Amino acid sequence: MIAQSVGDAIIGETLDGVVTDWNSGAESIFGYTAAEAAGRHISFLFPEDAKSEPDTILNRIRLGERVELHIAKRRRKDGRLIDVSLTDSPVYDGAGRLVGAAKVARDVTDFMGSQARLEASEARLRSVLDTVPEAMILIDEGGVIESFSATAEVLFGYTAEEAIGRNVSTLMPVPHGERHDGYILRYLATGERRIIGIGRKVEGLRRNGSTFPMQLTVGELRAGGRRYFTGFVQDLTEHDEAQRRLGQLQDELVHMSRLTALGEMATTLAHELNQPLTATANYLNGARRLLANVTPERLDMVREAIEQAAGQVLRGGEIIRRLREFVARGETNRQPEDLQTLVQEACALGLVGAGESGVEIRYNLDPKADVVLADRVQIQQVLLNLVRNGIEAMQDVPFKRLTVGTRRIDRATVEVSVADTGTGIVPEIAAKLFQPFVTSKTRGLGVGLSISRTIVEAHGGHLWAEPVATGGTTFRMTLVTVQDGEGDDGK
Numbered sequence: 215m216i217a218q219s220v221g222d223a224i225i226g227e228t229l230d231g232v233v234t235d236w237n238s239g240a241e242s243i244f245g246y247t248a249a250e251a252a253g254r255h256i257s258f259l260f261p262e263d264a265k266s267e268p269d270t271i272l273n274r275i276r277l278g279e280r281v282e283l284h285i286a287k288r289r290r291k292d293g294r295l296i297d298v299s300l301t302d303s304p305v306y307d308g309a310g311r312l313v314g315a316a317k318v319a320r321d322v323t324d325f326m327g328s329q330a331r332l333e334a335s336e337a338r339l340r341s342v343l344d345t346v347p348e349a350m351i352l353i354d355e356g357g358v359i360e361s362f363s364a365t366a367e368v369l370f371g372y373t374a375e376e377a378i379g380r381n382v383s384t385l386m387p388v389p390h391g392e393r394h395d396g397y398i399l400r401y402l403a404t405g406e407r408r409i410i411g412i413g414r415k416v417e418g419l420r421r422n423g424s425t426f427p428m429q430l431t432v433g434e435l436r437a438g439g440r441r442y443f444t445g446f447v448q449d450l451t452e453h454d455e456a457q458r459r460l461g462q463l464q465d466e467l468v469h470m471s472r473l474t475a476l477g478e479m480a481t482t483l484a485h486e487l488n489q490p491l492t493a494t495a496n497y498l499n500g501a502r503r504l505l506a507n508v509t510p511e512r513l514d515m516v517r518e519a520i521e522q523a524a525g526q527v528l529r530g531g532e533i534i535r536r537l538r539e540f541v542a543r544g545e546t547n548r549q550p551e552d553l554q555t556l557v558q559e560a561c562a563l564g565l566v567g568a569g570e571s572g573v574e575i576r577y578n579l580d581p582k583a584d585v586v587l588a589d590r591v592q593i594q595q596v597l598l599n600l601v602r603n604g605i606e607a608m609q610d611v612p613f614k615r616l617t618v619g620t621r622r623i624d625r626a627t628v629e630v631s632v633a634d635t636g637t638g639i640v641p642e643i644a645a646k647l648f649q650p651f652v653t654s655k656t657r658g659l660g661v662g663l664s665i666s667r668t669i670v671e672a673h674g675g676h677l678w679a680e681p682v683a684t685g686g687t688t689f690r691m692t693l694v695t696v697q698d699g700e701g702d703d704g705k
Contacts, residue, residue: 221239221242221320222239222318222319222320223237223239223240223242223243223244223298223317223318223319223320224237224239224240224316224317224318225237225240225251225256225316225317225318225319226305226314226315226316226317227256227272227314227315227316227317228313228314228315229272229275229276229312229313229314229315230255230272231255231256231257231268231269231272232253232254232255232256233251233252233253233254233255233256234252234314235252236248236251236252240319243290243296243298243319243320243321244259244288244290244291245290245291245292246291250291255268256268256317258289259288259289260288260289261287261288261289261295264286264287267286271302271315272315274302275302275303275304275312275315276312278304278312279304280301280302280303280304281300281301281302281303282301284299284300284301285297285298285299285300285322285326286298286300288319296321296323297321297322297323297325297326298319298320298321298322298323299319299320299322300317300318300319301317301318302315302316302317303315303316303317303318304316348365348446348447348448349363349365349366349368349369349370349446349447349448349449350363350365350366350444350445350446350447351363351366351377351382351385351444351445351447352442352443352444352445353382353442353443353445354440354441354442354443355398355402355440355441355442355443356381356398357381357382357383357394357398358379358380358381358382359377359378359379359380359381359382360378360442361374361378362374362377362378366447369418369420369447369449370385370418370419370420370421371420371421371422372384372421381394382394382445384419385418385419386416386417386418386419387417387418387419387425390416390417398443402441410432410433410434410443412431412432413429413430413431414429414430415427415428415429415430415450416428416430418447418449426449426450426451427449427450427451427453427454428447428448428449428450429447429448429450430445430446430447431445431446432444432445432446433445433446491526491530494523494526494527494530497519497520497522497523497526498519498520498523500519501516501519501520501523504516504519548587548588548589548673549587549588549589549590550585550586550587550696551585551586551587551588551590551593552584552585553579553583553584553585553586553620553628553630553693554579554581554583554584554620556586556588556590556593556594556597557577557579557597557618557620557630558577559594560593560594560597560598560601561575561577561597561601561618563594563598564597564598564600564601564602564605565601565605565616571605571609571614572614573605573608573614573615573616574614574615574616575615575616575617575618576615576616576617576618577617577618577619578617578618578619578620578621579618579619579620580619580620580621580622580628582621582622583620583621583622583628583629583695584695585695585696586628586693586694586695586696587673587693587694587695587696588673588693589673592669592673593669593670593673593693595665595666595669596666596669596670596677596691597618597630597632599662599663599665599666600632600666600689601616601618601632603634603662603663603689604616604632604633604634604636604687604689605634606636607634607636607637607638607686607687608634608635608636608637608686609636610637611635611636611637611685613635614634614635614636615634615635616632616633616634616635617631617632617633617634618630618631618632618633619631619633622695623692625695626694626695627675627692627693627694627695628692628693628695629690629691629692629693630690630691630692630693631688631689631690631691632688632689633682633686633687633688633689634686634687634688635682635684635685635686636685636686636687637685637686638681638682638685638686638687639679639681639687644679644681647663647679648663648664648667648677649664663677670691670692670693673693673694674693674694675691675692675693675694676691676692677689677690677691678690678691
């Protein structure tokens with residue numbers, strides 16, 4: 215009764231392989247009734263390529279051996295091959311004599327199909343993970359590595375066998391590795407996501423002890439009632455080096471543009487420097503003549519002449535100081551700068567010689583637009599370029615006025631404007647004004663405005679031009695202000 219009620223197939227055989235017993239489970243699994251199966255050799259269930267297997271199994275049974283659980287293919291009555299798990303055992307009579315064999319079989323076709331699909335899916339996943347450029351690492355809730363892709367092996371220097379079972383903190387330099395388990399515990403306790411689903415730049419540690427920059431993206435998954443975290447890692451070493459080299463090239467270009475701007479201003483600057491030098495010479499010559507026939511009254515005149523000469527020397531020295539600071543090659547250094555001072559110093563340099571051409575300068579400086587976060591030399595370079603462009607645009611107009619203004623837009627932004635009353639910008643040039651090598655001038659490379667926009671955008675701002683209804687052009691740029699607490703060591 216028990217044999218008939220179980221779902222597994224239970225088959226009795228003689229030592230020659232002839233079927234003697236066939237339960238309902240066997241009928242259900244193989245499709246044959248007990249009457250159809252009884253008396254037949256057990257080989258009728260075996261596929262053509264396995265006809266020798268019954269003798270192999272029976273030979274072991276005759277030796278009193280038990281053929282333990284194994285998976286094999288068997289053929290149903292309808293001809294379909296199925297997967298079955300089998301156990302063959304010797305059968306003894308009451309006297310202890312070996313009289314036959316008992317076979318227990320279970321249909322595992324669906325299970326094997328699922329297993330095959332799972333293995334195929336895992337193989338496809340491994341293939342994908344082994345070919346994607348990012349390294350993939352799977353860890354459990356305790357931070358223990360459970361999967362380590364081929365790309366991760368190359369990136370970190372560990373084989374998968376070496377990495378699996380280690381804590382993922384092995385791949386992080388101090389102090390980040392020491393803190394990692396605490397990060398996981400905090401997330402499990404609070405559910406607060408600080409990195410999961412968000413890519414961030416961190417530092418990795420190779421097996422040889424070297425560190426490297428990497429982009430880490432972390433995901434979360436649940437399987438089998440457990441929680442896992444997946445990390446996708448991209449090596450940023452080449453990217454960071456390319457950015458560093460690009461920054462160097464941009465610095466070189468910016469520096470060369472400053473030299474070019476000063477080269478274009480050379481004649482005007484020479485004239486401007488000649489004025490204090492000539493005045494100094496005149497004062498000193500006058501003092502020398504007074505000293506040739508010195509009297510107490512003339513000593514006061516000599517003293518005044520020398521003071522005037524000293525003032526002119528200081529004036530010339532101030533021009534040279536601004537020039538030296540402007541052309542100096544140095545690292546980009548953004549720090550809090552007083553906007554009014556920055557604007558006035560840049561304009562003082564840009565307006566050298568402008569007075570003789572009849573240019574009127576006006577300042578509309580908003581006291582609320584006070585401190586900005588900027589590289590002083592680079593922003594002054596932009597202002598110098600805009601001021602010189604405005605002056606040149608007004609060469610052929612009777613009314614020449616240059617207006618430089620500042621205003622606070624909001625808590626985080628200020629605007630600087632340079633407006634001229636010149637001829638304006640022709641439409642065909644206006645459409646591509648900030649592209650390199652675009653210019654309406656007879657001299658110059660046409661890179662000044664392109665570089666200026668690059669500088670301003672690197673500072674987090676914008677630079678654009680607007681036509682003035684009454685004639686001329688207004689250039690506007692925005693800069694980031696210094697927020698409370700910025701510019702000091704508190705973070």
